[in-house]
Amino acid sequence: MKKILHIFTLTFLFFATATSLAKTITVCNTCDVKTIQQGINLAADGDTVLVKKGIYKEVNIIVDKSIILLGENLPTIDGEDKGEIIKIVADNVTVDGFKIINVGTSYTSDYAAIRVIKKNGYLIQNLQLEKLFFGIYLERSNNGKVLNNTIKGDAVNEYNSGNGIQLWYCNDVEVRGNNVQNVRDGIYLEFSDNIKITRNLSKNNLRYGLHFMFSNNDIYEYNTFENNGAGVAVMFSKFIEMNSNIFKENWGTAAFGLLLKEINDATISNNIFKENTVGINIEGSNRVTYKNNDFISNGWAIKVRGACYANAFTENNFLYNSFDISYNSNMNDNEFDNNYWSNYTGYDLNRNGIGDVPYRPVKLFTYIVNRTPETIILMRSLFIDIIDFSEKVSPVFTPDNLVDENPKMKPIDHDRS
Amino acid sequence: MLKILKYSFYDLMRSRWSYVYFLFYLLLGVVLLFLNNDLSKAVITLMNVIIILVPLIGTIFGVMYYYNSREFTELLLAQPVKRSSIFLGQYFGVATSLSMSLVIGLGMPFVFYGIFNSNAIWDFSLLLVTGAFLTFIFTALAFVIALSNENKIKGFGYAILLWLFMAVIYDGIFLMSLLYFEDYPLDNFSLIATMLNPVDLSRVLILLKLDISALLGYTGAVFQKFFGTNFGLLLSSAMLIVWVVVPTFFIWRIAKRKDF
Numbered sequence: 223m224k225k226i227l228h229i230f231t232l233t234f235l236f237f238a239t240a241t242s243l244a245k246t247i248t249v250c251n252t253c254d255v256k257t258i259q260q261g262i263n264l265a266a267d268g269d270t271v272l273v274k275k276g277i278y279k280e281v282n283i284i285v286d287k288s289i290i291l292l293g294e295n296l297p298t299i300d301g302e303d304k305g306e307i308i309k310i311v312a313d314n315v316t317v318d319g320f321k322i323i324n325v326g327t328s329y330t331s332d333y334a335a336i337r338v339i340k341k342n343g344y345l346i347q348n349l350q351l352e353k354l355f356f357g358i359y360l361e362r363s364n365n366g367k368v369l370n371n372t373i374k375g376d377a378v379n380e381y382n383s384g385n386g387i388q389l390w391y392c393n394d395v396e397v398r399g400n401n402v403q404n405v406r407d408g409i410y411l412e413f414s415d416n417i418k419i420t421r422n423l424s425k426n427n428l429r430y431g432l433h434f435m436f437s438n439n440d441i442y443e444y445n446t447f448e449n450n451g452a453g454v455a456v457m458f459s460k461f462i463e464m465n466s467n468i469f470k471e472n473w474g475t476a477a478f479g480l481l482l483k484e485i486n487d488a489t490i491s492n493n494i495f496k497e498n499t500v501g502i503n504i505e506g507s508n509r510v511t512y513k514n515n516d517f518i519s520n521g522w523a524i525k526v527r528g529a530c531y532a533n534a535f536t537e538n539n540f541l542y543n544s545f546d547i548s549y550n551s552n553m554n555d556n557e558f559d560n561n562y563w564s565n566y567t568g569y570d571l572n573r574n575g576i577g578d579v580p581y582r583p584v585k586l587f588t589y590i591v592n593r594t595p596e597t598i599i600l601m602r603s604l605f606i607d608i609i610d611f612s613e614k615v616s617p618v619f620t621p622d623n624l625v626d627e628n629p630k631m632k633p634i635d636h637d638r639s
Numbered sequence: 640m641l642k643i644l645k646y647s648f649y650d651l652m653r654s655r656w657s658y659v660y661f662l663f664y665l666l667l668g669v670v671l672l673f674l675n676n677d678l679s680k681a682v683i684t685l686m687n688v689i690i691i692l693v694p695l696i697g698t699i700f701g702v703m704y705y706y707n708s709r710e711f712t713e714l715l716l717a718q719p720v721k722r723s724s725i726f727l728g729q730y731f732g733v734a735t736s737l738s739m740s741l742v743i744g745l746g747m748p749f750v751f752y753g754i755f756n757s758n759a760i761w762d763f764s765l766l767l768v769t770g771a772f773l774t775f776i777f778t779a780l781a782f783v784i785a786l787s788n789e790n791k792i793k794g795f796g797y798a799i800l801l802w803l804f805m806a807v808i809y810d811g812i813f814l815m816s817l818l819y820f821e822d823y824p825l826d827n828f829s830l831i832a833t834m835l836n837p838v839d840l841s842r843v844l845i846l847l848k849l850d851i852s853a854l855l856g857y858t859g860a861v862f863q864k865f866f867g868t869n870f871g872l873l874l875s876s877a878m879l880i881v882w883v884v885v886p887t888f889f890i891w892r893i894a895k896r897k898d899f
Contacts, residue, residue: 499853519679599843604806
């Protein structure tokens with residue numbers, strides 16, 4: 223007991239001295255220390271560099287000590303399009319409260335507003351990035367946090383624009399509360415595992431709102447992805463959890479709310495897919511669970527492209543989609559059960575809330591449109607209704623085992639609190 | 640002409656059929672809205688009603704009215720009245736009263752439901768406007784058929800056939816030709832084929848509002864321009880007006896030359 227007390231006191235003393243040793247260096251336009259780089263050079267590990275309001279025209283600021291770089295009243299760092307602005311090459315660095323503008327554009331190197339290189343324990347928060355190439359670029363850096371940043375790009379073409387937040391070979395990072403707009407990919411992950419992405423807003427980006435490549439065991443929740451060039455793409459990844467996100471208004475010829483390509487063992491639950499050209503586009507994905515999602519007013523709620531096995535779609539609401547499910551073959555190994563389909567026309571005689579007639583979500587017309595896309599102009603015509611009905615009675619072109627045996631009679635009330 | 644229009648209009652307003660028609664739409668609107676309580680679903684059902692039922696009723700009613708009022712027409716022809724004003728007056732009388740039954744019958748339940756506070760107001764008014772257009776188009780076509788056929792049975796037969804062709808057969812042929820020529824670029828063909836049938840035209844006009852997210856999924860510059868901009872809406876509306884004007888012109892021409 224006494225020993226523990228000793229250790230405790232010692233630790234306390236150690237921290238007390240450590241904090242008392244840490245000093246604050248103030249940087250401002252009228253101070254002795256006029257540039258941020260100068261301030262960092264003067265600092266030692268554990269110090270705070272406090273930057274007052276003002277405009278600092280600096281590029282290539284190298285943070286090579288474990289310090290807190292703190293902006294007061296949002297000072298502006300203007301890179302004047304010359305290149306990279308802040309480079310973090312030390313562990314446990316905090317960057318907080320800056321406005322960073324004019325990152326240089328290059329066709330040979332990926333200039334970023336903030337880059338962390340092979341270091342751990344960073345905290346990047348409350349930044350406003352504008353006129354940027356890449357925003358926050360994390361490479362081979364683990365255990366960090368990227369919180370509450372606002373990134374507003376002005377990307378026009380994919381080839382000369384960068385990503386808002388990019389993670390490359392990073393593990394255990396939290397990305398929360400960021401607002402990313404008008405860049406190429408809002409948030410981009412490559413070879414990054416155990417990442418938690420929550421409560422971000424990714425909007426009006428040229429390509430994807432969120433883009434996963436070769437990243438496993440990641441979670442993204444409570445995000446909103448709106449009006450991005452092609453929606454959200456999750457590719458070549460395993461064990462991803464996608465919960466309570468909103469995917470909306472991704473319109474266009476190659477646009478979708480969510481694209482799954484080579485995704486195995488994922489969970490997709492409680493999401494809302496609203497007014498997308500394609501709600502979810504699935505290709506080569508196995509053992510994915512879709513539960514409690516709402517598909518509202520999409521062109522296609524779910525488009526299954528092939529090589530998808532052992533997926534389960536249960537307790538989802540399919541409301542007013544032009545097409546509920548589209549298949550490009552008449553094979554089916556996926557399970558549809560207990561969903562609500564607004565296009566269901568059956569009845570419920572025993573009043574148990576489940577329709578007595580099974581529902582076939584794939585229509586013959588879906589098959590025709592897949593084959594000859596121009597026929598889409600005949601949608602909702604009486605003739606199409608007639609052939610759909612005859613296909614429903616005796617399926618020839620559509621998978622005959624693709625049925626929801628227990629279609630719900632009323633929309634499922636999902637708790638979205 | 641206005642006097643005859645007024646006469647036909649009041650005559651129809653007093654007739655039982657206008658009330659039946661009006662009550663039918665009123666009931667439909669009430670059932671859709673207050674028993675179903677789902678505006679989006681109601682609009683879709685209404686669209687089916689409008690593109691199928693409205694042309695049918697317009698055609699039947701137009702033919703029926705012409706044959707029934709034949710004696711009165713002959714009486715009028717003996718008077719110093721211009722021929723064109725007699726027939727055009729009758730036509731506009733029928734078409735206006737039918738579209739009024741439609742617009743008021745469907746409009747009332749929706750107004751009580753609170754459509755003005757909902758953002759479905761545009762979809763809904765588009766539905767009513769297309770419905771009115773279809774009434775005018777098909778009544779005019781019915782008059783053309785009735786004017787060129789003395790035989791009542793033949794006239795009815797042609798009218799029903801016209802409706803069946805426009806509503807079902809045309810789309811069947813259209814679909815077959817699209818599938819048969821699928822190796823060729825079909826954008827322009829399919830748009831033109833749509834323009835040539837008023838039922839399809841109104842359907843596409845409503846689709847532009849209802850299923851725009853699906854329509855935008857198709858890759859093709861012509862479709863993109865048609866569906867993605869206001870161009871489609873303007874062109875379709877212009878074509879609907881052409882579809883009213885052309886049969887009306889035929890009524891005028893046939894009436895001028897016809898022997899009684």
